[in-house]
Amino acid sequence: MDIHVSSLFPEILAMIFNYLDVKGKGRVAQVCTAWRDASYHKSVWRGVEAKLHLRRANPSLFPSLQTRGIKKVQILSLRRSLSYVIQGMPNIESLNLSGCYNLTDNGLGHAFVQDIPSLRVLNLSLCKQITDSSLGRIAQYLKKLELLDLGGCSNITNTGLLLIAWGLHNLKSLNLRSCRHVSDVGIGHLAGMTRSAAEGCLSLEHLTLQDCQKLTDLSLKHISKGLNKLKVLNLSFCGGISDAGMIHLSHKTHLWTLNLRSCDNISDTGIMHLSMGALRLYGLDVSFCDKVGDQSLAYIAQGLYQLKSLSLCSCHISDDGINRMVRQMHELKTLNIGQCVRITDKGLELIADHLTQLTGIDLYGCTKITKRGLERITQLPCLKVLNLGLWQMTEVKGLGDASEILPCYTS
C-alpha cells in the first residue's frame, strides 16, 4: 500500500515548508489542518523578516508573528506609531525602518520607553528627521544593539556619537554614511578617546564613514588607537583624508577591507604606507583616486600581495603597472579596472597569463582594448563575471566566441 503524505509527521512537513518562499509558507497553511499546524512551527519561519505596511489595525498580525517565532521586522510605511509595533512584538530582534522619512524623535521616544534587550539590529537609514535626541534613547534602552544603521541621518552630530559611545558597548556595525556634521571629535568618542565620559564602541568590526566630509587624518589616528577589532572600514568620499592618514591604518593587522573610493588626496604615497605596514588586507578599493598610478601597483605587489579584491577604476594605471603586479597577486579573485583608459590588450594578456584565480573583472570604459585582448581574458579558467557595461554584468559560462558577448569591440 502506497504511503500517503499524511504519514509525514509535522517536523518533516516543517522541513519541507522551510524550502518555500513566504507566500508558499502561507499557502500551505490553507491546505488542511495538519499542514496548517505544521506550518506554524518556528523552524519554518527561521530567519524570515516580515515586511509590513501598517495601515489599519490588524489584531491578528502580531500574534501571528509571535506564533511563528518571527523576530525580524521591516516597516515599509509608518502610518501607525512605532510604539504600536514595539508593544506588539516584545521579543523583537531586528527592526528595519529604512526610508521611514516621517519617523520623528517624538515617535521614537514614545516607542522606546523601557529596556528592549532582545533588539540586536536597528536600521534607521534615511530617517532624516532623527536627531541626537533619539540616539540618547537608543543608548539608554537598546543596550544590546549590535548593528546600527544611521546612513543618511544628516542631523546626527558628534554629541550623538558620544551617546552611542556611552551606551552601546556591544555595537559591532555602525553606518554613518552622509552624517556630514560628524568630525574627528565624534570618531574619537567612538574609539574611546573620551574615556571619562564614554567607554567607546570598542567591539566595532564594521564602520562606514562614507561621505563624512569633515573627517581628517586625526580620525584615522583615533581609529588606529582605539578600534582594535575593526575589520571593514569604508572611507569613500572622505575628502579630508590624506596619505599621512594611511600610516595610522597600516598598523591595523586585523583590517580586512578598506574602501578609499574617491578620496581625492590619496596618492601612490598613501598606498606605499599601506603596503609597508603590517596590513593583511583582502579587499582594497581606490577607484576614482586619480593620483593613484602604476607605482601603487608596484607597492601593492610588494606588500599587499594577498589581496583577493582590488578596485582601481579610473586610476592612472597602464599596462606597465599591470606588469609590475600580476606575478605576485596569486590570490586575486576580483579586479576592477574600468575606465582605466591606458590599459591595452597587452595588459589583458598579462592578466590572462598570471591571474589564474580571477572570477570577476570589470573592464567597462577601457577604450583601448580590443576583441583580441578580451578573447584572452575569457579563457581564464575560473572567470564567472566580465563587466563591459555601465550597469550590466555579463555572466561568462561555457565561454564562447568573445564577439558574442562584446559586439562593440572590433579587432
Place this chain on the structure above:
Amino acid sequence: MPTIKLQSSDGEMFEVDVEIAKQSVTIKTMLEGKWYTGVDRWVTPPNVSSLICPQVIQWCTHHKDDPPPPEDDENKEKRTDDIPVWDQEFLKVDQGTLFELILAANYLDIKGLLDVTCKTVANMIKGKTPEEIRKTFNIKNDFTEEEEAQVKQVPFTLWHKKK
C-alpha cells in the same frame, strides 16, 4: 571490507559496506557505541520496507565520496533548484516511494538524502494554490468554514523573505 546488515520492516536482510552505511548518522553512532563488539551486526529501521532499503543503499553508494553536508545557516537563502542531476533522476518515483525515502532518511539520519527529498516535495508544492496542492497529494480539506476563513485572514502577501 567490513559490512553491516540492514533488516527491512518485512524481514529481508541487506548487506552494506560499513563505510557507505556510515552516511547514516544513526548507524554510525551505533557502530561507534561502546556496547558494539559483535561481528554479526544489523540495524532494523522501522517503516523501511524491503523495497526502499536497496534504494537508500543505492543513494548512499553513489554519494559515498561526497564531502559532509554544511551546517544549516538560517540566514542563507534555501534553494530548491540545486538538486544534482543524478538525484533528480533517482527521485523520479511515485509519491509513495518518495515519502518512504523521506521517512527512511529521517530515521537513519542521512542529511543529504533528506535534503534532496524534501526539496523535491517542496518543488511539487511551489507555485500551486491550496486547492491544487490538495489535488496533487490527494489531501482532504478538513477545515470548517470558520477555520478556513481564519487561516486566510493573515496578510501573507505582504511578507517577503529577506534577501
